[in-house]
Amino acid sequence: MSVAIRLDRVGKTFVLGGRKSVEALADVSIEIRRGEFVALIGPSGCGKSTILRLIGSLEEPTRGSVTIEGRAPQALAQAHRLGVAFQDHALLPWLSVRQNIAVAFRVAGQKPDDERIARMIKLVGLAGFEKARPRQLSGGMRQRASIARALILNPEVLLLDEPFAALDAVTRRYMNIELQRIWAEQRITTLLVTHGVDEALFLADRVVVMSSRPGRILKVFDVDFPRPRSPALMRTTAFHERYDELTALLEPASAEVEAAP
Numbered sequence: 001m002s003v004a005i006r007l008d009r010v011g012k013t014f015v016l017g018g019r020k021s022v023e024a025l026a027d028v029s030i031e032i033r034r035g036e037f038v039a040l041i042g043p044s045g046c047g048k049s050t051i052l053r054l055i056g057s058l059e060e061p062t063r064g065s066v067t068i069e070g071r072a073p074q075a076l077a078q079a080h081r082l083g084v085a086f087q088d089h090a091l092l093p094w095l096s097v098r099q100n101i102a103v104a105f106r107v108a109g110q111k112p113d114d115e116r117i118a119r120m121i122k123l124v125g126l127a128g129f130e131k132a133r134p135r136q137l138s139g140g141m142r143q144r145a146s147i148a149r150a151l152i153l154n155p156e157v158l159l160l161d162e163p164f165a166a167l168d169a170v171t172r173r174y175m176n177i178e179l180q181r182i183w184a185e186q187r188i189t190t191l192l193v194t195h196g197v198d199e200a201l202f203l204a205d206r207v208v209v210m211s212s213r214p215g216r217i218l219k220v221f222d223v224d225f226p227r228p229r230s231p232a233l234m235r236t237t238a239f240h241e242r243y244d245e246l247t248a249l250l251e252p253a254s255a256e257v258e259a260a261p
Contacts, residue, residue, distance in 0.1 A: 004069055004189040005032040005055060005157065011063035011214075012050055024050045026214035028064070037183055037190045039200035039207045043250060047215030048193040052161050055191065056084055068157055076156060080108040083150035083188070087162040089142040091134040091149075097121065098130040101149045108153060116152065123182060124148045140164075140171045144178070151186060158183075158190040165195070173231060176202050180229060197246045201239060202229055209249045218249055 012025040025047040032038050040048045053059040054066050057073035068076050076082050091100045101120060102112040121127055124144040134142055143163055150158060163179075164172045176199055183190055183203075194200055200207045207221040223242070225233055233239050 002034050003031045004034040004036070005030070005191070006067050007031075007051070007054070007064065008067075009064040010051075010054065010061045010066060012047065012054065012059065013062045023214040025061075026216055028215060028217060030208060030217065030220075032189060032191060034189055035187045037192070037203060037205050039192045039194055039204035040210065041194060041197060041200050041207060041246065041250070042210030042215065042218075043212045043252075044195070045213050046210045047213060048210060049161055050215070052159050052191065052193050055157070056082055056159050080104075080153050081156045083153070083155035083158045085143070085146045085150040085158075085160050085163045087165045089134070089146040091142060091145055093134050096131045096133060097126055097137070097145050097148075100134070100145055101152050104149050104152045110153075120148045120152050123151075123185065125178060138171070139167050140175050143167070143175060147179070147182065151182075151188070155188060158186075158188045160190065160192040162193055162195065164199070172196075172199070177231065179203060180227075184228065197243055197250070198234060198239075201225075201242055201246070202234065207246060209246060212252070221246060 007028055007030045010025055010028040011023070013021050013023045015021045028051065040051060042048050050059060054061055055068065055073055057077040066073055073082070092103065095103070098117060098121065101117050105112040121130055124147055126141060126144055126148065129137065129141065134145070137145070147163065164175045167175060180203055192200070192203060201223055204223050207223060209218045209221060210216065211218050225239070
């Protein structure tokens with residue numbers, strides 16, 4: 001399987017004003033294969049979202065390189081081949097679900113494809129809510145609309161930055177099941193940033209674990225659970241063993257020292 005996204009020895013330093021600077025990433029190298037679902041986890045402030053922004057062409061690396069299918073991220077962004085969904089659904093409150101999804105066509109200078117919009121609304125489970133405004137939808141339904149908008153132009157890459165973080169635990173788990181279903185039908189190269197170890201294990205083919213700032217890659221963990229995955233998987237011994245292994249990697253090294261006799 002060919003490489004879709006490549007980060008090669010990437011470093012990122014932010015200048016905060018004056019002479020003060022913060023090194024967010026240091027020597028990060030990741031390869032994500034075409035059609036693969038990869039989850040990125042790590043402590044707060046480790047640079048997970050910075051990596052997503054670099055791939056999404058919202059930031060540029062200070063050192064190293066970021067390419068998508070051998071091209072600069074800017075090339076795909078300008079061609080509207082990157083789909084992005086954030087924790088904040090960013091739906092326009094005065095537009096309906098259908099109109100919010102159609103916005104992607106208008107931003108790209110294209111005529112909205114009514115048939116594709118209808119298919120996408122059905123895919124994300126919002127059939128019957130086409131005319132609803134965001135305030136009339138639940139949090140999970142708003143995120144479905146956001147994901148539909150991210151997918152509507154057939155992107156080569158889907159970037160998800162904590163899309164379900166604001167949802168309650170039950171709704172979040174349900175949305176994980178729905179995202180797995182949508183991804184299985186689309187098979188788009190996907191990178192998910194999340195704080196949820198269980199979410200990462202349930203959804204991803206591989207989990208990339210990052211260190212605290214400056215963010216580095218601690219481990220790339222292959223997830224070998226067969227698909228499709230049901231919620232029952234999360235109650236198995238194998239799932240809990242992998243969960244504990246990943247969680248241990250996220251614990252500060254100082255915690256081990258403090259716990260030592």
